[in-house]
Amino acid sequence: MLVFTFLLLFLFQANASCPSGNVVEWNSNCYIFQTNVTEFASAEISCKLMAGNLVSVHDAFTNALLAGEAINYFQQSTENDFWIGGTLLMHAGNWSWIDNSIFDFIDWNKGEPQNISGNGCISVSTVNGAWSSQDCFKAKPYICNVASTTPPPTNPSYLNCSLGWTYFQPTGSCYGVEMPNPGKLNWTAAEEYCEKSGAHLTSIHSWEEYSFIETFDAFAWNGHFWIGMFSNDGGKTWMYTDGTPYDYEHRDDEHCKMPNPRCAACGQFGICTFECTEDRLFLCKKKAHF
C-alpha cells in the first residue's frame, strides 16, 4: 500500500475540471475526500449537493486508490475508516450502491459483513482497504464521486494528411501508403515500408474503424490487404505492430481456414489470417499531427 500511495501522489493531481477541495481525478471521476465526519445519510446528501453520490466501488484498483489516498486526506480523523456508497438501506437485505450502479465487486474484511441489525452501511478501512458493515448513524469521513467535466478528447473534424493518406476523425489517424505505392509486398516488407514513413501496418479497434478501412478494399483494392495483426504462437494470441492491443475481433473464419496462421489481412467479410510470405496490398496507419 505504501508503494502504491507513493505512486499515486505522482499520478493524480486535483484538476480544474473537478470541484475544488481534496480531489483525486481518475477516469473522468472526481473523488472528493470529505474530512468532516458525518452519518451515512447526511454524507450522501452532501455529495448530492455537489451533483454526485457517495462513491461506488467496482474494482480492486479503485478500492486501493481510494483507501490509499484516504490515508493522506483523512490522517487527522479519529476514525480509521470512511463511508462509501454501499448500503442495505435501499433494498432491505441486499447490498447495493446508492448511485444505483451494479453491485458487482466486494472487498469484505474477514468475518464481514456481520449480520447485525442496524449495521447497514459499508465503510472502508484506511488500514487495509477492506470493507466492514457499520452502523449507518456513526459519524465518519466519506468520499463523494462527482463526474469530471473534462470533455473527451476531440480530434479535428478535417485534416489534410499528406498525399496518399486519408484522415479518419474518430481515431485521429491517417491511413494509406506513402507514395510511390510499391504495390504488393509480403507482410514483413509491408510493415517495413510503413515504418519508413513513420507509420505501422494498420490496427483495427472498432466497427467504425473496420468500416472505414474497408472502404479502401471496396473502392480500390478488391482483395485482402495486410494489416498489422500478427501471432507468434500459431494463432493462439494476436498483437499489432503498432503496440496497440488486439481488442476487436471481426474474423472471417468462414472464408479463411489457414493452418498455422501468423499474419492477418482485411477483406470484405472481416479479418483473415494467412502465411506472412504471400505478397499482398497493405494499409499503413499513423497518428495525425494536429
Ligand SMILES: *[C@@H]1O[C@H](CO)[C@@H](O)[C@H](O)[C@H]1NC(C)=O
Ligand atoms: C466542516 O465543518 C465545519 C464546522 O462545522 C464547517 O464550517 C465546514 O463548512 C464543513 N465543511 C464541509 C466541506 O462540509
Ligand SMILES: *[C@@H]1O[C@H](CO)[C@@H](O)[C@H](O)[C@H]1NC(C)=O
Ligand atoms: C434481494 O436479492 C434476492 C436475490 O437476488 C432477490 O430475490 C430479492 O428480491 C432481493 N430483495 C430486495 C429487497 O431487493
Ligand SMILES: *[C@@H]1O[C@H](CO)[C@@H](O)[C@H](O)[C@H]1NC(C)=O
Ligand atoms: C440476518 O439475521 C436475521 C435475523 O437476525 C436473519 O433473519 C437473516 O436470515 C440473517 N441473514 C443472513 C444473511 O445471515
Ligand SMILES: *[C@@H]1O[C@H](CO)[C@@H](O)[C@H](O)[C@H]1NC(C)=O
Ligand atoms: C493538402 O496538403 C498538400 C501538401 O501537403 C497540398 O498540396 C494540398 O493542396 C492540400 N489540400 C487541401 C485540400 O488543403
Ligand SMILES: *[C@@H]1O[C@H](CO)[C@@H](O)[C@H](O)[C@H]1NC(C)=O
Ligand atoms: C519479403 O520480401 C522481401 C523483399 O521483397 C524479401 O527480401 C524477404 O525475403 C521476404 N520475406 C519473406 C519472409 O518472404
